[in-house]
Amino acid sequence: MKKWKKVTLAVSACVLVLSLAACGKKEEGAKKETASETKEIVVGVAPGPYGDMVTDVIGPLLKEKGYTVTTKLFNDYVQPNKALAAKQIDANLFQHTAYLEKFSADNELELTAVGQVPTLGMGIYSKDLKQLSDLPDGGKVSIANDASNLARTLQLLQANELITINADIDETKATVNDIAENAKNLDFKPLDAAQLARSLDNVDIALVPGNFSWAAELKPADALALEKLQEKYKNVVALRTEDKDSDLGKAFAEVLTSDEFKAAIAKSEFKDFDQPESWK
Numbered sequence: 001m002k003k004w005k006k007v008t009l010a011v012s013a014c015v016l017v018l019s020l021a022a023c024g025k026k027e028e029g030a031k032k033e034t035a036s037e038t039k040e041i042v043v044g045v046a047p048g049p050y051g052d053m054v055t056d057v058i059g060p061l062l063k064e065k066g067y068t069v070t071t072k073l074f075n076d077y078v079q080p081n082k083a084l085a086a087k088q089i090d091a092n093l094f095q096h097t098a099y100l101e102k103f104s105a106d107n108e109l110e111l112t113a114v115g116q117v118p119t120l121g122m123g124i125y126s127k128d129l130k131q132l133s134d135l136p137d138g139g140k141v142s143i144a145n146d147a148s149n150l151a152r153t154l155q156l157l158q159a160n161e162l163i164t165i166n167a168d169i170d171e172t173k174a175t176v177n178d179i180a181e182n183a184k185n186l187d188f189k190p191l192d193a194a195q196l197a198r199s200l201d202n203v204d205i206a207l208v209p210g211n212f213s214w215a216a217e218l219k220p221a222d223a224l225a226l227e228k229l230q231e232k233y234k235n236v237v238a239l240r241t242e243d244k245d246s247d248l249g250k251a252f253a254e255v256l257t258s259d260e261f262k263a264a265i266a267k268s269e270f271k272d273f274d275q276p277e278s279w280k
Contacts, residue, residue, distance in 0.1 A: 013034040040068045041248065043237075044080035044092035047073070049120055049270065050235060054093055057264045058117075058237075060254060062184035065251045078103075084240060087107040090248065091239050093117065098232040112244045113236035115256030118265055118273035120210030121227030122152055124160070125218050127200045132160055133225045140184050143176075145190035150175060152227065153207045160225050162186065220272035229274045 197216030
């Protein structure tokens, strides 16, 4: 009888050891499987608010889909697309559709937008004025001196009934010479776009592009007026065209159109940005 008890105990011990070993292997396998499901991706950004948007809003939502996101900062608007095409990064967020399409065509790159994000347009800011109607006759107005931002500046001034641009010219190429009416005799001060925010001490109003107003910590909610962007001028997440229908492409598309993304933006510092038309 004692002999059989010893045999039974020995068998039970073996079963227990084998069971624990099997459980250990299952747990180890589960850990490896979980680790393999999480993929690390790098998103290229430029100076401005969109790196923060990736880190604070888009990244956490992509993490729920199995992606760990880091950003890589580029200091110009050329390298993020070239790095993406060269597979040095997995996606980028810094440009609008119009720029992406033109840059891709000019440089023969196969890049595609997979979704729009809320975008900070140009704003009219003032250190002293509380509303545009307080702008005095002969008021000093600092404006960008580069062609692209200047045309947008004049369109924003026209949208707020401060000037009228000649009807027979292309508004996207307008210059101060194309101003037909300037009822308040505004005194324009052309400056490099990066200097516009700093000019607020010396002018009545300054028209500051979004990236530069963000860098200067000017709050969109404090602007006397904000640019209403055309859809083609709203920023997009870009991927290589070959990856558009990949798991990553689908994950980005789902996140950028999700109610969770909209809700997160509404509670963030990006809540006053111009939203994609599809959100409205």
